[in-house]
Amino acid sequence: MSWDFTEDAAFLALCDAYKESGEPSAMEFLAHGEGAFHFQELTQNAAGEGIDLSDSDALDEFQQEVIDSLEEMCS
DSSP states (O other): OOSOGGGSHHHHHHHHHHHHHOOSOHHHHHHSHHHHHHHHHHHHHHHHTTOOOOSHHHHHHHHHHHHHHHHHHOO
C-alpha cells in the first residue's frame, strides 16, 4: 500500500480516541463505538486515495495494519 494512513486525520483521531479509551486491545476498540466510527472514516479516506478495500482480504489486511499501528504508535 503506497498511502501512509498514519498521517491521515482519521487515523490521528483514532489514535487519540484509543489512548483516551484505556482499552488494552486495539481490535476490541475498533469493534465498538468511537473506534468503529473512526475506522470507517479511515476506510473511506483510503478509498479516496485510490486504495481498493472492496475485497474482504484487502479490508482484513488493512484492518490488521491499522491494529498493528495503533498498538505500536498509540499505546
